[in-house]
Amino acid sequence: MFFILKKKSIIIFLLCILAIGVFCGAYFPVKVSTSPKPLHTIVIDAGHGGIDAGSSGKTTGVKESDLNLRYAKALKAMCEDSNIKVVMTRKDENGLYSPNASNKKKSEMQKRKQIIDNSDADLVISIHMNSFNLASCKGAQVFYAKGNEAGKNFATSVQSFLHDGFSTAKQTASIGDYFVLNCTDKPAILVEFGFLSNPEEEKLLQTDDYMKKMCYCVLGGILEYYKV
Numbered sequence: 001m002f003f004i005l006k007k008k009s010i011i012i013f014l015l016c017i018l019a020i021g022v023f024c025g026a027y028f029p030v031k032v033s034t035s036p037k038p039l040h041t042i043v044i045d046a047g048h049g050g051i052d053a054g055s056s057g058k059t060t061g062v063k064e065s066d067l068n069l070r071y072a073k074a075l076k077a078m079c080e081d082s083n084i085k086v087v088m089t090r091k092d093e094n095g096l097y098s099p100n101a102s103n104k105k106k107s108e109m110q111k112r113k114q115i116i117d118n119s120d121a122d123l124v125i126s127i128h129m130n131s132f133n134l135a136s137c138k139g140a141q142v143f144y145a146k147g148n149e150a151g152k153n154f155a156t157s158v159q160s161f162l163h164d165g166f167s168t169a170k171q172t173a174s175i176g177d178y179f180v181l182n183c184t185d186k187p188a189i190l191v192e193f194g195f196l197s198n199p200e201e202e203k204l205l206q207t208d209d210y211m212k213k214m215c216y217c218v219l220g221g222i223l224e225y226y227k228v
């Protein structure tokens with residue numbers, strides 16, 4: 001009960017921030033820099049990029065790599081509004097690999113790890129869209145690396161917020177064997193926001209409202225993990 005109340009209060013807190021932001025943007029267009037120094041830093045990793053588009057939507061042809069970047073930028077803005085410093089692995093549509101690399105997949109994996117290692121981040125979030133050969137599969141799912149207890153706690157917090165916000169989202173986080181999770185000891189999660197192989201989700205994932213709500217749920221999970 002306490003947990004549910006606390007989550008509700010975080011959501012109300014986030015909505016207040018959004019309302020204040022809209023009000024201030026409309027009436028006080030001059031930005032005043034009064035924010036305290038950020039207490040936390042996170043890495044936001046937009047999956048794929050460049051020649052690696054990831055999966056794609058069957059109906060609209062949307063590329064996973066493009067959607068990942070959109071979600072990464074939306075989440076970055078929300079985190080910064082909550083005074084969390086953000087390090088992005090990928091800031092545009094280009095891949096992270098070196099142009100001259102013979103093995104571009106290996107090159108981009110090394111670059112992602114290097115950015116995570118060189119950051120002073122206390123959390124890592126990798127952003128992806130899912131795909132499966134069964135079109136009925138849908139829902140957001142959060143993964144963490146086997147044996148990373150802090151990662152599991154972080155994943156559980158984010159999955160719980162997503163489940164509260166979306167009836168289609170999975171109830172529990174799962175172990176995932178992904179390079180971006182295995183390459184670091186930091187608490188790291190990989191969020192699959194939905195299935196591009198499901199025609200309904202393919203459309204929803206591309207709308208701003210759906211994206212913002214998804215990202216707010218992730219932010220709720222971050223703040224709950226930090227116990228703001």
Ligand SMILES: [Zn+2]
Nearest residue numbers: 047054128129
């Ligand atoms: Zn992916």
